[in-house]
Each structure stands twice: as C-alpha cells, then as structure tokens.
Amino acid sequence: MTDRPGSGAIRPPLAMRRPITDTRHGVTRTDPYAWLRDAHWRDAMVDPERLDPAIRDYLEAENRYAESVMNPLEPLRQSLVTELRGRIREDDSSVPAPEGPWAYYSRYREGGQHPLLCRHPRDGGEEQVLFDGDSEAAGTEYFRLGGAAHSPDHRYLAWASDRSGAEAFSIRVRDLATGDDLHEVIHPARGDMAWANDGESFLYTVIDDEHRPRWVYRHRVGMPAESDELVYTERDPGFFLGVDRTESGRYLLIDSHDHTTSEVRWLPADDPTAEPRLIAERERDVEYSVSDHGDDWFILTNAGGAEDFCIARAPIGATGRDAWVPLVAHRPGRLIEGMVVFADWLVRQELEDAESRIVIRRLDAGEEHVIEQPDPCIEVGVMPGLEYDTDTLRFAMSGFARPAQVFDYDMRRRERTLRKTQEVPSGHDPESYVTRRLMATAPDGESVPISLFHHRDVAPDADTPLLLYGYGAYGISELPGFSPNRLSLVDRGFVYAIAHVRGGRERGYRWYREGRQAAKRNTFSDYIACAEALIEAGYTGVGRIAAHGGSAGGMLVGAVLNLRPELFQAAVADVPFVDVLNTMLDPDLPLTPPEWPEWGNPIEDPAAYAGIAAYSPYDNVAPRPYPHLLVTAGVSDPRVTYWEPAKWVARLRSEGEPSGTVLLHTNMSAGHGGPGGRFQFLEEVAYRYAFLIYHMRSSGTG
Numbered sequence: 001m002t003d004r005p006g007s008g009a010i011r012p013p014l015a016m017r018r019p020i021t022d023t024r025h026g027v028t029r030t031d032p033y034a035w036l037r038d039a040h041w042r043d044a045m046v047d048p049e050r051l052d053p054a055i056r057d058y059l060e061a062e063n064r065y066a067e068s069v070m071n072p073l074e075p076l077r078q079s080l081v082t083e084l085r086g087r088i089r090e091d092d093s094s095v096p097a098p099e100g101p102w103a104y105y106s107r108y109r110e111g112g113q114h115p116l117l118c119r120h121p122r123d124g125g126e127e128q129v130l131f132d133g134d135s136e137a138a139g140t141e142y143f144r145l146g147g148a149a150h151s152p153d154h155r156y157l158a159w160a161s162d163r164s165g166a167e168a169f170s171i172r173v174r175d176l177a178t179g180d181d182l183h184e185v186i187h188p189a190r191g192d193m194a195w196a197n198d199g200e201s202f203l204y205t206v207i208d209d210e211h212r213p214r215w216v217y218r219h220r221v222g223m224p225a226e227s228d229e230l231v232y233t234e235r236d237p238g239f240f241l242g243v244d245r246t247e248s249g250r251y252l253l254i255d256s257h258d259h260t261t262s263e264v265r266w267l268p269a270d271d272p273t274a275e276p277r278l279i280a281e282r283e284r285d286v287e288y289s290v291s292d293h294g295d296d297w298f299i300l301t302n303a304g305g306a307e308d309f310c311i312a313r314a315p316i317g318a319t320g321r322d323a324w325v326p327l328v329a330h331r332p333g334r335l336i337e338g339m340v341v342f343a344d345w346l347v348r349q350e351l352e353d354a355e356s357r358i359v360i361r362r363l364d365a366g367e368e369h370v371i372e373q374p375d376p377c378i379e380v381g382v383m384p385g386l387e388y389d390t391d392t393l394r395f396a397m398s399g400f401a402r403p404a405q406v407f408d409y410d411m412r413r414r415e416r417t418l419r420k421t422q423e424v425p426s427g428h429d430p431e432s433y434v435t436r437r438l439m440a441t442a443p444d445g446e447s448v449p450i451s452l453f454h455h456r457d458v459a460p461d462a463d464t465p466l467l468l469y470g471y472g473a474y475g476i477s478e479l480p481g482f483s484p485n486r487l488s489l490v491d492r493g494f495v496y497a498i499a500h501v502r503g504g505r506e507r508g509y510r511w512y513r514e515g516r517q518a519a520k521r522n523t524f525s526d527y528i529a530c531a532e533a534l535i536e537a538g539y540t541g542v543g544r545i546a547a548h549g550g551s552a553g554g555m556l557v558g559a560v561l562n563l564r565p566e567l568f569q570a571a572v573a574d575v576p577f578v579d580v581l582n583t584m585l586d587p588d589l590p591l592t593p594p595e596w597p598e599w600g601n602p603i604e605d606p607a608a609y610a611g612i613a614a615y616s617p618y619d620n621v622a623p624r625p626y627p628h629l630l631v632t633a634g635v636s637d638p639r640v641t642y643w644e645p646a647k648w649v650a651r652l653r654s655e656g657e658p659s660g661t662v663l664l665h666t667n668m669s670a671g672h673g674g675p676g677g678r679f680q681f682l683e684e685v686a687y688r689y690a691f692l693i694y695h696m697r698s699s700g701t702g
Contacts, residue, residue, distance in 0.1 A: 008066045011054065012662070013061040017595070019579060024585070025606040031582065032654070035645040040210060041641065043165045048635040048668050059635070059646060062664040080686035080693075082486055086426035087484035090583040095394070095406050095419045098122050099147045099386035102154055113137065113677030117148055117157070130157050130176055134226045136474065137676070141669040142682075144676040146191030150176070152249065160191035162375055165636035165669065165676070167191075167211060171204060172223055185223045186217075189297055194243040194252050203243040203252055203272070208540060211638040212588040213241040216254050218272055232276055238593035245269065246291045246339050248388045253290065259474055260597045262287045279314075280321050285388065291362065292316060293510060299324055300339050309346065314570035328361070335508045337477075340382055343389040345411050349382050351477060354437075354449040355505040356380045358395055360411050371409060371416075374395060377435040379481035387635040398422070398482035400453035400496070401433035418523035426483055432456050435480070435488065440499075440526070440533035446514075449506060450525045450533065452479040452497035454489055465569075465696035466473070468493040468531055472503030473552035474521040474598060475512040485685050488653035492693060495539050501526035501556070513562035517600045519610055524559045531560075531567050543569050546692050547627075550574030551640055554631075558617025558648065561626055570628040570660075570695040572688050577636055579644040580610070590638045618644070621651045628660035628695040630688060634667045642666060660695065663682030 017032040036055055038044050044051040051059075068076070091105030102119045109116065114133025120126060130150070137143035139215045146169045147159035158177055160169040169191035172181045189215040190205040195374065205213040205546045207420045215233040219225065234241050234256050246269075254265040255275055263282035267274040279290060287309075288301035299312045303321055311328035327337070333352055340347045346361040351409020356379055358371045373380055383394040383406070391412045398404035403422035409415070438450040454460060467489055471478050478498050486496050500506040503515025503523040515523045531545055545568050561571060577583070584602050588594055600608030613619055629652070633645040649664040665687070667675065675681055 003245055005139075006267065010065055012065050012653060013058060015654070021587075024602070025609050025611070027613070028127075029581075029613070031647075033643075033650045034582075036643040036646050036650070037641070038643075043645075045636050045638055045641075046164050046168060048164075051635060055643075056668075059633075059664075059666045059668070062646070062649070063666060063668075066665045069663055070687065070690065072334065073694055075286070076693065077686045078689040080508070080689050082427070084485055084682040084686060085487050085618060087428070087487065088678075089423040089425055092423070096120070097386045097394070100154065104150070104386065105388065108678070109134065113679055114143060115145060117159075119268070128176070130174065131159055131588060136161065136376060138166045142676050145195055147616070148266060149195060149202070150191050151195050151199040151202075151221075152197050155199055156194045158202055158204075160189060160193070161675075162191070165634060165667075167638050168207060171219075174217075176405070182222060184219070184221075184223065184225050186219060186228070187375075189345075190242070192243055194245040195269075196252065197249065197269040198272070201272050203254070204369050205241045206245055210237070210588065212237060212594070216241055216243055223321050229273075237587070238591075238596060239263075240594060248292055248343075248579045252291055256282065258594050258597050260285045260287065262289065264288065264290050266290070277317075278319055280319065280324075289338075291339065293341050293343075293484070295345075298327065298339065298341055300336060300348075302509065307337040307513075308332055308334055309509070311336065311346070332522040333508045333510075335505055337505075338382070340384050342391075342411075343392070345393070347382060347393055347411075347638075349380075351506060352508070353498045353570050354451065354477070354479065355478060358382060358393075359392070362411075369414065371395065375399070375435070376452075377437055377480045378402070379479040394419070399430075400435045400480045400482065400486075401430045403428065403430070403482050403484075414480060421486075422482065428484070428487070430473070431456075434550075438533060438537060440529040442522065442526050442529045444522070444525075446502070446522075446526070448502075448530055448532050448533075449500040450497055451500065452495055452534070452539065452701075453480075453490065454495040455493070455500075458493055458495070460495055460539040463544060464475075464495055464540050465493060465544055466497060466534060466540035467546045467548055467692065468497050468499055468527070468534070469548045470499040470501055470523075470527045470530075470556050470582070471549060471551075471552070471553035472499075472501040472515055472556055474503075475505045475509070477506045479506070485682075486690075488686075488689055489692065494696070495534075495541070497534060498532070499527050499530035501530070503552075516598055517606065520599070520611065521615055522558060524615065526561060528567070531564075535567075544696070545569065546696055547571040548574075550576070550691045552577050554578065554619060554645075556581060559615050559620075561629075562615075562617060562620045562622070565624045565626050569629040570630075570692055572630045572632075572692060573645070574632045574688075575632070575634060575640045576645055576648070577640045578617040578648040581612045583641075583644065584608075584612060589641065606673070618648050618651060621648070621655050623655070626652060626656050626658040628691075629658065630691045631662075631664050632667070632684075633664065636669065663691070 018035045019032045038052045055657045094105045096103035096105040104119045106115045114132045117131040130472045144162045148159040157174040160171045168188035171186035193204040195202045206215040208214045214597040217228040244253045256263045264279045265276035296313045311326035314323040335351045337349045361368045378399045380397045393409045405414040406420040460675040505512045554573035557573045558578045602609035622659040633642045
C-alpha cells in the first residue's frame with residue numbers, strides 16, 4: 001500500500017477485531033467491528049464529547065493518520081481553498097421577494113460564514129436585519145440555521161437552529177420590532193413551522209428519541225413551550241411528519257409520509273385550534289400533496305395508476321379519492337415533480353429524460369405554455385414566492401458551465417426579466433467549456449443518460465482523468481446545474497460526469513421503481529455501464545476514473561468498487577451508507593423503519609435479507625485491488641451513523657487488498673452535511689479535491 005504522497009507517513013490504525021455473529025432466516029453472519037457502535041450513540045450524537053473513549057481514540061487515530069497522509073498536500077489544499085473562495089461573491093444576496101409592505105431576502109457579509117435574514121420596504125428603503133447568523137454562531141463549534149418564517153402580520157420571526165449537527169433543532173420567536181427573542185424555546189424540533197393567520201400561533205413538529213418527527217404541536221407566542229397543545233401524533237414509526245401553509249394562506253397542512261406513501265390533513269389558517277381533517281387515507285405506494293384554489297383542492301398524485309403523477313381537483317371538505325377528478329392528465333415518462341398554485345395560474349415542474357422544464361397553465365382558460373430554455377444540459381427550477389395574487393413567477397436556470405440566473409417571468413405577457421446572475425468574482429467564461437449528453441446501455445438494454453462537461457482546451461483520451469458522480473436513491477434526480485467548485489477539477493483537465501442511474505427519477509417514476517428494493521442492483525450496473533460507455537467514447541480509460549458519491553451515493557461507490565474495482569483509480573465516499581444490512585436490521589436507528597420502503601425489510605422478508613446481503617458494501621469486502629479511497633464521517637450524523645464508514649474502512653484494510661491509500665476522515669463535531677459554515681464547507685471540498693487531484697495526476701498508482 002502507498003501510505004501517502006511523499007514519505008514519512010505513520011502507519012494506518014489497526015482496528016481490533018471482536019467478532020459477533022447474527023443468525024437470520026437460517027443465515028449466520030460475522031461482524032468483526034460491531035464494537036465501533038457506541039452503546040450510548042444517542043448521547044454521543046447530541047454531545048460528541050460523550051463518545052466511548054475507546055471508540056474516540058480509534059477515530060482520532062484514523063484522523064491523525066489521514067492528516068499525516070494529506071499533510072504534504074497542504075499547499076495544494078490551501079491553493080484550492082483560495083480558488084474556491086475566489087469563485088463566490090462573499091457579500092452575495094438573494095433577490096428580494098415582495099410580500100405586503102416588505103420585501104424579504106437573505107445575504108452574507110464579507111467574510112461571514114452564516115446568512116443574514118433581512119427585509120426592506122417593498123419599494124426600497126432602509127434595510128432591517130432580522131437575523132444575524134454570524135452573531136448567533138459566535139463561540140460555537142457548529143451552527144446551522146434551519147427553518148425561518150415570519151408571521152403573516154410581519155411582527156414575529158420564528159427561527160430554528162441546530163448547534164450539534166444532530167438535526168435536533170431549537171425554535172425561538174423574535175419580536176421584529178425590538179430585535180429580541182422572546183423567552184420561549186422549543187426543543188427538540190424538526191425545524192419546520194407554519195403560521196396561523198392570527199399572527200400569534202404556529203404549528204411545528206417535534207422529534208422523538210430516534211430523531212423521527214412524530215408529533216405536531218401548536219405554539220402561542222409568549223407562552224412557555226410546556227403549555228403547547230398537541231395537534232396530531234403519527235403512530236407509524238416508518239412515517240415522518242411535516243407542516244406547511246398553502247400558497248393562498250388559507251390552510252395549514254400536516255403531511256405524513258415515507259418514501260412512497262403519504263397522507264395529508266388540513267385545518268383553516270383562520271382557526272388553528274380546529275381539529276385537523278383528513279383528505280384521503282394513506283394507501284401503500286400512493287403519494288399525494290395538495291394546495292387550494294377557490295373551492296377546490298389541487299392534488300398532485302400517482303393514484304389510479306398515474307405512476308409519473310397527474311394533477312386532480314376535488315372539493316374542499318371531500319374525504320377520499322372517489323371525489324378526485326382529472327385536471328392535468330398522466331403521461332408515462334413525463335414526471336410531474338411539483339406544482340405551485342397562484343390565484344390565476346397553475347405552475348408545474350416536469351422532468352423527462354433528465355431534462356427539466358416549467359409549464360404554465362392559465363386556470364380560467366386551461367391553455368398551457370412551456371418556458372423556453374437554451375439546451376438539454378440545463379437545470380431549471382421554480383422558486384416559490386411569498387405572494388399568491390400575482391402574475392409573476394420566479395425561476396432559476398443553470399448548467400454545468402452556466403452560472404445560475406434568476407428570472408421574474410410575467411406569466412400573462414410571457415416575458416422574462418433577469419433579476420440576478422450568479423457572480424464568479426475570479427472570472428468565468430461559459431464558452432470555455434463543452435457540455436455533452438451521452439447514453440449508456442445497461443446490461444438489461446436500458447438506456448442510461450450521462451451528463452458531462454470539460455474544458456474546451458482538453459481533448460479527452462484514454463489517459464484523461466474523469467470524475468463520475470452518482471446517487472440513485474429515494475427518487476432524487478441529479479441534474480447538471482452549476483457548481484463553481486467543480487471548476488477546480490475541470491480546469492485541471494478532468495472530465496466531470498453525472499451518471500443518471502436508476503433509483504433517481506430522471507426518466508420518470510419507473511426510473512426510481514427499477515432502482516429500489518429487489519431491483520437495487522440496477523443502480524450499480526447502470527453506473528458501471530456509464531463508466532464503460534465513457535471509456536468507449538474516448539473520454540477516459542480503464543483505471544482513470546474517480547468515483548464520487550455521498551450518503552446513499554456513497555453506498556453506490558462502495559458497491560461498484562466491490563464489483564469492478566479495476567475501472568477506478570480513486571474514489572471519494574462522503575458519509576457513505578455502506579453497512580446497509582446491519583442498519584436495516586436495527587429498528588431503533590433513526591431512519592431504519594422509514595427506509596424499509598426504499599431497501600426492503602430484512603427482519604421480516606428473507607428475500608430482502610438476501611438481496612441486501614448480496615450488495616451491502618461492508619458485507620462484500622473481499623481481497624480485491626481497491627483504488628485510492630477517501631471516506632468521510634460525522635459523529636453527530638443521525639442519517640448515516642459514524643460507525644458505518646468506520647467499520648467499512650477497518651474491513652477494507654483487514655480483508656481487502658487496497659492498491660493505494662485508504663483514509664477515514666471523521667468530523668468530530670458535525671453531522672451529515674458536514675460543517676455548518678460556508679467557508680468551513682469549502683475547506684472540506686478542498687480536502688477532497690486535493691486527494692483526487694494528487695491520486696489522479698497520472699495513470700500510475702502513486
């Protein structure tokens with residue numbers, strides 16, 4: 001093994017093996033590193049200082065080893081940090097969104113880590129800073145602002161913060177006239193809130209000991225949190241709760257959902273003490289979301305076989321799907337991702353063959369039109385505003401090489417006004433880059449889209465380094481939007497590619513269905529097919545690809561390294577979900593019951609057990625030539641617990657045959673999303689990129 005760039009690295013830690021066995025469905029498995037899971041992991045998640053000392057010692061030894069390996073690359077990393085910071089406008093701000101007498105926006109100060117929430121009079125005037133994230137974060141190791149919502153009368157701001165990385169938020173209420181927070185503190189909350197029209201009360205969700213949002217409460221401003229009234233309890237541990245307010249402001253919504261099933265309740269925003277009323281009972285694999293218009297609900301749903309979703313309408317007060325009548329018909333392959341309702345307009349966002357578009361429907365006449373966009377390698381998205389009775393839609397558009405632009409679109413005149421173009425202060429010419437869309441052929445004959453870009457001065461060949469990013473889970477679509485960070489690789493000669501593998505919804509809901517549960521292996525074979533197609537097309541060569549993915553995408557990285565390690569020279573797996581079988585066998589973990597619809601329930605289903613066991617990266621480590629590998633983790637992570645990547649790295653070293661460096665870098669005071677500050681995040685990006693640039697610098701093994 002190559003220990004590090006240069007010489008003098010300390011030896012990698014050797015994790016103790018303490019094998020335990022587990023027998024399910026007649027199959028016995030041995031786990032040599034189960035001890036890395038702290039018996040009191042809940043306490044450690046909230047306060048990392050409470051982590052078991054033996055486990056802490058091991059993780060810190062891994063960090064010291066990673067530091068010794070990466071230390072010679074510190075000049076490169078610092079250069080990358082300077083580059084990355086040079087591409088963002090440090091005092092950036094959003095386009096103000098008007099509502100009533102005010103226009104609301106967020107901004108950063110020069111050198112600031114966290115956002116400021118602000119407003120000014122609608123037609124211009126003196127700025128009022130409602131919330132200063134830098135001040136709130138002072139003196140803390142971790143800080144992240146969660147939800148923030150002002151009351152309908154513009155008097156109060158309810159805001160949520162996480163100070164550990166464990167995603168257990170505290171909600172406070174600020175009097176915007178004085179700038180002072182009131183005495184009440186709500187904890188532990190999910191961080192969402194929906195104001196009633198009285199301006200004195202709001203709904204919010206509370207998490208349980210497993211970090212699952214299970215209860216909806218109503219808070220009255222000025223009252224202690226202990227006096228808040230329970231509104232709704234979700235009794236299924238596999239379902240999460242959320243609260244929202246419809247665009248019209250007339251209704252408050254309570255949404256119960258897992259990954260494939262949902263159920264919605266409503267109550268009038270003018271009467272927040274009313275009993276929530278059900279729209280339609282949950283039915284397995286039927287999803288719906290709602291908004292109101294006049295006397296009707298508009299319902300986005302896949303009910304009735306509308307796999308790629310349709311929009312129906314039903315009278316407010318109706319209960320059950322028998323009252324739903326079509327408004328926008330289902331069309332297979334055209335996925336309706338979301339809708340926004342205005343007084344005179346229905347706007348929907350669609351996705352087809354990894355191309356996104358926005359469709360405008362005039363509600364009185366029923367006529368529709370599509371907002372034009374320049375080319376297929378573009379990501380376009382609706383930016384919901386704060387006003388309902390308006391003809392103006394705000395949307396954003398960006399591409400691999402095209403910085404984001406924000407437009408206000410007059411839906412009646414069909415005219416757009418550019419409101420903002422993302423600045424790249426260090427300079428950027430979109431014409432200096434080439435973007436492409438390719439199709440790979442999967443083993444079952446399916447066509448898998450690939451989006452890629454590279455610098456125009458690069459003529460790709462078999463020695464060109466190529467980063468292949470993949471995710472492929474939960475129906476999340478990865479589209480080719482602009483990221484200034486990627487330029488640090490592309491400007492150094494990399495080709496950057498996204499594999500639109502099954503498990504996402506880039507080609508409709510079928511694309512998701514064929515990449516989950518028993519069909520999960522399609523995700524991995526799609527990714528490998530994309531790698532082979534890029535090699536065949538001459539964009540790179542065998543052994544010149546860097547694999548990259550995070551969370552469920554990190555599981556994708558681990559699985560393909562077990563299947564075809566020779567294709568890759570390096571890989572980065574961010575907070576990777578790699579101990580899939582053990583996690584899905586443990587219903588006490590935060591996300592396990594909600595995840596069963598995605599992966600299957602191996603506790604009750606022998607077929608699900610066998611299927612997960614066949615691809616789970618941790619369970620399939622073997623003597624293979626694994627490439628250079630950087631793995632990250634976070635002690636406070638409630639989504640992918642720190643011990644998953646730690647166990648995987650230990651097993652790779654003891655049972656695999658890595659041909660290069662294997663590093664584990666654990667953030668001892670952050671969670672799933674990494675550090676809370678924007679510049680702290682860039683430090684993490686620079687760390688990953690330094691690793692990749694060094695190990696991909698030539699076709700040798702380093």
